Amino acid sequence: MKIAIINGPNLNLLGKRETDIYGNMPFEQFLETLRSQFPGVDFHYYQSNIEGELINELQRVGYDHDGIVLNPAGYTHTSVAIGDAIAAIKAPVVEVHISNVHAREDFRKLSHVSGKSAGSIFGLGLKGYELAIRWLMDRP
Ligand code: DQA
DSSP, rough: EEEEEEOOGGGGGGSSOHHHHOOOOOOOOOHHHHHHOOOEEEEEEESSSSSHHHHHHHHHHHHTOOOOEEEGGGGGGOHHHHHHHHHHHHSOEEEESSSSGGGGGGGGGSSSGGGGGSSEEETTTTHHHHHHHHHHHHHH
């Protein structure tokens, strides 16, 4: 089973960035725990700070992966084009946010991604990625 994890802008700074909100663990370290937790899954990880690169990657993996876990970060709230890319591809996308976007600034309550995704998880920290993977694995 092939699952892609795609992280958007500033998530390369996890572990250093606003640790009160996003925690202390760099994503690469967390990825190691996912790889040992799910030995049957072939994980592909991609992070970019650039909107068009995220769209290119969604298009690239969107036809040959079994599922995509996507945290579009700040682009969630601004990018019609990322929403369009999710609608265009075949693989189911689970939107994940580490923080509870609904308990923060009003501009974070708008998502151009939720309506195009199979489902969304927010506010459960890095655990949200794990839950998204479990859901993708359990799909018939
Ligand atoms: C985030 C929430 C976004 O509002 C924010 O811009 C991020 C991270 C999260 O994972 O909680 O960069 O997607």
